[in-house]
Amino acid sequence: xxxxxxxxxxxxxxxxxxxxxxxxxxxxxxxxxxxxxxxxxxxxxxxxxxxxxxxxxxxxxxxxxxxxxxxxxxxxxxxxxxxxxxxxxxxxxxxxxxxxxxxxxxxxxxxxxxxxxxxxxxxxxxxxxxxxxxxxxxxxxxxxxxxxxxxxxxxxxxxxxxxxxxxxxxxxxxxxxxxxxxxxxxxxxxxxxxxxxxxxxxxxxxxxxxxxxxxxxxxxxxxxxxxxxxxxxxxxxxxxxxxxxxxxxxxxxxxxxxxxxxxxxxxxxxxxxxxxxxxxxxxxxxxxxxxxxxxxxxxxxxxxxxxxxxxxxxxxxxxxxxxxxxxxxxxxxxxxxxxxxxxxxxxxxxxxxxxxxxxxxxxxxxxxxxxxxxxxxxxxxxxxxxxxxxxxxxxxxxxxxxxxxxxxxxxxxxxxxxxxxx
Numbered sequence: 001x002x003x004x005x006x007x008x009x010x011x012x013x014x015x016x017x018x019x020x021x022x023x024x025x026x027x028x029x030x031x032x033x034x035x036x037x038x039x040x041x042x043x044x045x046x047x048x049x050x051x052x053x054x055x056x057x058x059x060x061x062x063x064x065x066x067x068x069x070x071x072x073x074x075x076x077x078x079x080x081x082x083x084x085x086x087x088x089x090x091x092x093x094x095x096x097x098x099x100x101x102x103x104x105x106x107x108x109x110x111x112x113x114x115x116x117x118x119x120x121x122x123x124x125x126x127x128x129x130x131x132x133x134x135x136x137x138x139x140x141x142x143x144x145x146x147x148x149x150x151x152x153x154x155x156x157x158x159x160x161x162x163x164x165x166x167x168x169x170x171x172x173x174x175x176x177x178x179x180x181x182x183x184x185x186x187x188x189x190x191x192x193x194x195x196x197x198x199x200x201x202x203x204x205x206x207x208x209x210x211x212x213x214x215x216x217x218x219x220x221x222x223x224x225x226x227x228x229x230x231x232x233x234x235x236x237x238x239x240x241x242x243x244x245x246x247x248x249x250x251x252x253x254x255x256x257x258x259x260x261x262x263x264x265x266x267x268x269x270x271x272x273x274x275x276x277x278x279x280x281x282x283x284x285x286x287x288x289x290x291x292x293x294x295x296x297x298x299x300x301x302x303x304x305x306x307x308x309x310x311x312x313x314x315x316x317x318x319x320x321x322x323x324x325x326x327x328x329x330x331x332x333x334x335x336x337x338x339x340x341x342x343x344x345x346x347x348x349x350x351x352x353x354x355x356x357x358x359x360x361x362x363x364x365x366x367x368x369x370x371x372x373x374x375x376x377x378x379x380x381x382x383x384x385x386x387x388x389x390x391x392x393x394x395x396x397x398x399x400x401x402x403x404x405x406x407x408x409x410x411x412x413x414x415x416x417x418x419x420x421x422x
Contacts, residue, residue, distance in 0.1 A: 001017065002017050002018070002019050003016040003017065003018060004038055004039070004040040004041075005018070005020070005036070005037075005038050005040045005041035005042060005043045005073075006040035006041050007040075008043060008065050008073075008075050008077070009075065011065045012065050012066065012067060012075070013064070013065065013066070014064070014065055015062065015063065015064050015065075015080070016062070016063070016064075016065055016077070017060065017061070017062050018036055018038065018043070018045075018059075018060070018061040018062075018063075018077065019038060019058075019059070019060050019061075019085075020036045020037050020038035020058075020059060020061075021036070021037045021038070021055075021056050021057065021058055021059070021117065022034060022035075022036065022037075022052075022053060022054070022055050022056060022057045022058075022059055022088075023035040023036065023037035023042055023055065023096065023097055024055060024097045025052050025055060027052055030048050030049075031046065031048050032046070032047050032048050032049075032050060032052060033045070033046060034046075034047065034052070034059075034061075034079075034082075035072070035097070036059060036061055036077075037117075037119075041073065041251075042072055042073075042119070043071075043072065043073060043075060043076065043077060044068070044071040044072055044075075044076040044077070045061055045063065045076065045077045045079050045082070046076055046077070046078050046079060047063075047078075047079040047082055050082055053084050053087045053088060054087065054088035054089075054090070054091060055088060055091070055092060055095075055096065056088040056092055056096065056114065056117065057084055057085075057086065057087045057088045058084070058085040058086040059082060059083065059084060059085060060081075060082070060083040060085055061077060061079050061081070061082050061083075062079070062080050062081040063077040063078050063079035063080050063081070064077065064078045064080070065077055066078055092111075092114050092115075093107060093110075093111045093114065093115075094107055094108060094111060094114075094115050094118075096114075096115070096117055096118045097118070099115060099118040099120055099121060105405075105406065105408075108121070108409075109408060109414065109419065110422075111422075112412070112413055112414075112422050113422045116412060119255060120255065120256065121409070123249075123252035123253075123255050123256055123402075124252075124256070124398050124399075124402055124404060124409055124410045125410075125412055126249045126252045127245050127249045127252050127253060127398060127401070127402060128215075128394055128395070128398045128410060129249075130244050130245040130247075130248045130249040131241045131242075131244065131245050131394065131397065131398065131401075132196055132215075132217065132394065133244055133248070134240045134241035134242070134243065134244030134245065135194075135196070135217050135237065135241050135392075136194075136196065137240065137244065138236065138237050138240040138241070139192075139194045139219065139237065142192065142233075143192055144190075144192040144193060144194050144219070144221075145186075145190040145192065145193050145194075146193070146194055146195065146196075147179075147182070147183065147186050147190075147193045147194070147195050148195065148197070149176070149179040149182035149183065149186075149195060149197070150176065150182065151175060151176045151197070151198070152166060152168060152173050152174070152175065152176070153173065153174055153175075153176045154171075154173060154174070154372065154375075155174070155372040155373060156174060156176075156177050156178075162177055162201050162202050162203055163175070163177060163200075163202055164200050164202045175200040176199055176200065177199055177200060177201055178199055178216065178218075178391065179195050179197065179199070179216070179218050180218075180323075180325070180391075181325075181373070181376040183195060183218055183220040183389060184220060184325070184352055184376070184379075184384075184387065184389075185376065185379050186220070187220050187221070187222040187384065187385065187387045188222075188379055188382070188383075188384055188385075191221070191222040191223060191385070192220075192221050192222065193219075193220050194217070194218060194219045194220070195216075195217075195218045196215065196216075196217055196218075197215070197216060197218075198213055198214065198215055198216070199213070199214065199216045200212060200213050201214075204417060205417070206416065206417045206418070208405060208406045208407060208408075209293075209344060209396065209399070209407050210407065210416070211395060211407055211408070211411060211414055211415060211416055212415050212416055212417065213411075213414075213415035214393055214394065214395050214396075214411065215393075215394035215395060215411070216391050216392070216393065216394070217391065217392040217393075217394055218389065218390075218391045219233070219234075219237070219349075219389045219390055219391070220387060220388070220389035221233065221387060221388065221389060222384075222385040222386070222387040223385045223386065223387070224351065224385075224386055224387060224388055225386070226335055226351055227315065227327075227335040227336065227337055227349070227350050227351045227388060229388075230337075230349055230350070230351070230388050230389065230390055231267070231269075231313055231315075231337060234339065234347065234349070234390055234392075235263075235265075235266065235267055238263065238392075239263045242260070242261070242263055242401075245401075246260060253402070256402050256403070256404075257403075258401060258402045258403055259403065260401070261310040261311075261341075261342075261401070262310075263311075264307075264309055264311065267309065267311040267312065267313050267339070268303055268306075268307045268309050268311070268312055268313070269312075269313040269314075269315055269337075270299070270312065270313070270314055270315070271314075271315050271316040271333075272291075272314055272315065272316050272317045272318065272333070273316070273333075275291065275295075275299055275314050278299070278302060279295055279298060279299070282302070283298050283302065285298055289318055289320055289321050290321045291314065291338075296340050296343050296344060296345055297343035297344075298343070299312055299314065299340060299343065300312065300340050300341075300342050300343025300344070301343060303340070304342075310341060310342050311339065311340070311341055312339070312340045313337050313338070313339055313340075314337060314338045314340060315336070315337040316329070316333040316334065316335070316336065316337075317333065317334055317336045317337075317338070317350075318332055318333055318334070319332055319333065319334050320332075322334045322336050322350070324359075324362045324363050324365075324366045324368060325352045325353055325359065325362070326350050326351070326352065326353070327350065327351040327352055327353050327354075327388070328353070328362070334350060335350050335351035335388070336348075336349065336350030336351070337349055337350055337390075339390075341397065341400050341401075342400050344396060344399075344400050345396075346392055346393055346396045346397045346400065347390050347391065347392050347393075348390065348391060349388065349389055349390025349391065350388055350390070351386065351387070351388035352387055352388050352389075354380065354384040354385060354386050354387055355380065355384075356377065356380040356381050359377060359380055360377070394410075395407050395410040395411050396410075398410040
C-alpha cells in the first residue's frame with residue numbers, strides 16, 4: 001500500500017512504499033541522498049550503489065522509515081528498493097528545488113509545464129483551490145445554487161469593448177467577459193446563484209495585476225433591500241474562504257511566508273465621494289471620476305492606518321463609470337461598490353436595475369443597442385425581484401493574500417497580452 005510523505009510520522013519503524021518524483025539528488029559514492037516529492041510533501045531517501053536518474057524522474061521507493069532530526073521533516077526513508085518508473089530524458093530548464101519568484105520570471109512562465117512542479121510554484125494553486133472550496137461551501141450552505149452559463153455569447157455584458165471575437169458558424173460571437181446577464185436571468189429561477197468559471201477581457205494591459213483570462217467567482221442574490229445586503233454577504237463569505245485556506249493549505253501559506261490577514265466583523269466603508277475627498281485633502285492626490293491604481297493603493301494604506309484593516313469597501317460610484325444594469329440613485333450615484341484588499345480591487349458589485357423600462361432607458365443612455373440584449377431583456381417583462389451581486393477575481397485575491405510579485409503566478413497557465421503557450 002502506498003504511503004504519502006505527509007503520513008510517514010505514523011509509520012516510523014515500518015517498511016513503506018512511496019511513489020513520487022526525484023526532487024533532488026546527491027551522490028557521495030557509497031551513500032546517495034535523494035529527495036522524493038509527492039503531492040503531499042518531500043522526504044529524504046538514503047540509498048547507495050545506484051545509477052541515479054535525472055531530477056523529475058518518476059520513482060517507486062520501498063524502505064524503512066526512521067527518525068533523523070537533520071532530514072527535512074525530521075524523517076528519512078532507508079531504501080531497500082528504488083525503481084525508476086519513468087526517467088526524465090533531459091535536465092529541467094529550471095532547477096526545481098532552487099526556484100525563486102524573482103529569478104528569471106519569463107523562464108518560469110515559458111516552461112510552466114515543468115516549473116509548476118516546484119513547491120513554491122504549486123503552492124498558490126493549492127491555496128486558490130482552498131479559497132474556491134470555501135466559496136462554494138459557504139454559498140451552498142446559504143441555499144445558493146451553482147449554475148453554468150455560456151462562454152460563447154452574442155454580446156458583452158458591459159458593451160462592445162474588451163471582447164474577444166470568435167467565428168461561430170456564419171455568425172460573429174464573443175468570449176464571455178462576465179456571466180452577468182445570465183446570472184441575473186437565473187435569479188428569476190433560483191433566487192440565489194453562483195458560478196466559478198473563466199472570463200475573458202481583451203485589454204492591452206501588461207502589468208503584474210492583469211490577465212486576459214481569469215477565474216471569476218460570481219454571486220447573484222434576489223430579494224435584497226440594497227447593496228448593503230451584498231456587502232454583508234461578502235464579508236461572511238470571505239471570512240469562510242480565508243478560514244478554509246488557512247486550515248487546509250496552511251503548509252503552503254507558511255512555505256511562501258505570507259502575512260495572512262485578519263478579517264474584521266465589518267469592513268470599513270467609504271463612499272466614492274468621500275474617497276475622492278480623502279485622496280485630495282488628506283493624501284494630496286487629485287483623482288478623476290474613476291479611481292486609478294495609485295488611488296486604490298493610497299486608499300488601502302489609508303484604511304490600514306485609520307482602521308487597521310486590509311480591506312475597504314468603496315461605495316456609491318457615479319453612474320457614468322458603472323455598467324448599464326447598475327441601480328441608479330437620483331443624485332447621480334449608484335448602489336454599487338468595489339472591495340479593495342491591500343490597495344487592490346478584488347471585487348466589483350452592486351444592486352441591479354430590475355424593471356424592464358428602466359433597463360431600456362439605461363441602455364439607451366449608455367449609447368447601447370437594446371436589440372443586442374433582447375434575450376436578456378425579455379426576462380424583465382415577467383417580474384424580477386430587487387437583486388444584485390458581485391464577482392471576485394480569484395487570481396488577484398490569491399496574489400495579494402500570498403504576496404506574489406505577479407498575478408501570473410496565481411494561474412497555472414496564464415493568458416496575457418503576449419502569452420498563448422504553454
